[in-house]
Amino acid sequence: MDNNKNTFIQEARKQQIIEATIATLDDIGYVKASLAQIAKRASISTALISYHFVDRQDLINQSLQALIEQSTTFILTKTYTASDPVTQLANFIEASIAYQATHPKENAALLEIVFNARTAHDIPYYKLPDEEEDPLLTALCNILEDGKKQGTFSVRSVNVMAKVIQGAIGEYMLIGGPLAIAAEDYSLEVTNIIWTAMKVEGPKNA
């Protein structure tokens, strides 16, 4: 019965190590994020990491999975507070950009992994053809399809429009220095551009 507590302790420790991994990735980047650096930040020995994770790769993969789950939940929860495609899309854009602004460390760690990690065959993660399984892209395409079917969105290619929207969202974090814009303002501008591009008639299309 107290098997649960074993599991509890183990899971708590794993969670702690994953959080230390995220902090380390944000601090010093993927290249320097050694087990020693991660252990230091978690105030444990490096051997303990090896005890809970089979590999460094395993640790990175589990951290990535946690990061993806967190951001996906955040965004999709806010997206589906509405039932009509127009509001859903507005929510999606706003939530995606807001996540970057409110979770900068998690966002930085996610980037570090996606753009640094490679498979055993040296294929970069960002080139992996997992698009089919990306729940964010799937949700985005579904919303666009819905709006298109009910005649609200004027779209030629749903896939390309989805990519344009994703690109606009992803670009927000690269805005630095003199061009810096508040997340809300950027969301508003992007939404407006997308509305115009899809000829949406609505309250937000001022």
Next chain:
Amino acid sequence: MDNNKNTFIQEARKQQIIEATIATLDDIGYVKASLAQIAKRASISTALISYHFVDRQDLINQSLQALIEQSTTFILTKTYTASDPVTQLANFIEASIAYQATHPKENAALLEIVFNARTAHDIPYYKLPDEEEDPLLTALCNILEDGKKQGTFSVRSVNVMAKVIQGAIGEYMLIGGPLAIAAEDYSLEVTNIIWTAMKVEGPKNA
């Protein structure tokens, strides 16, 4: 006088090492791209790299500079074959996407460096506030400003529109697997979306 030949040999060797660096980055990624791996691909000793470059960092930086120069020249040359903002923008989008399709290795190497390299103070290159000096972004904003002034482009925020366009371009390389689209088709779709978003009346806005 034959001082020139010294310079010539030296520059040729440096160029060869930079090309080997690009090939290595594309092959096995930034993390595994050690001096030994680069030397192997250039069929030289590792010490020779140290002879021509002060640092590994120095080698990476010079490779990055070469990659940026190459892509910038490619894109801006094609962009400015036209004099009107509409064609310039169409050229810019098409050339940017075409470069990724025709120079996949250079493009991959560029990504590896930008998303992996950090300054001595651990600031990632992609967060550096060099936007002001990015000639591509500058050119894009200028084109948008021109079109706006002459009444061809309907844009609220030039900066945000530029980011949306950059995002759409950058997203192309992330399209893999079942959603893969030919560069020309993607360019066409993106251009069409941007035209609609800016209410451009023209031959391409079918």
Next chain:
DNA sequence: CATTTTCCTGATTAAGTAATCAGATTTTAT
């Protein structure tokens, strides 16, 4: 309370890293 299982550490291992250096080879200059 004793014992077994889980959890954890310090020390060690083998491999790989960037950089240096003495000296060989090639090129250039006289």
Next chain:
DNA sequence: ATAAAATCTGATTACTTAATCAGGAAAATG
């Protein structure tokens, strides 16, 4: 041709890495 300067290599340096291992500490179990 010969001396000087450049280009280049193999070996070595000091260091960091991921992973393992023997055994200690803590917790759960009977």
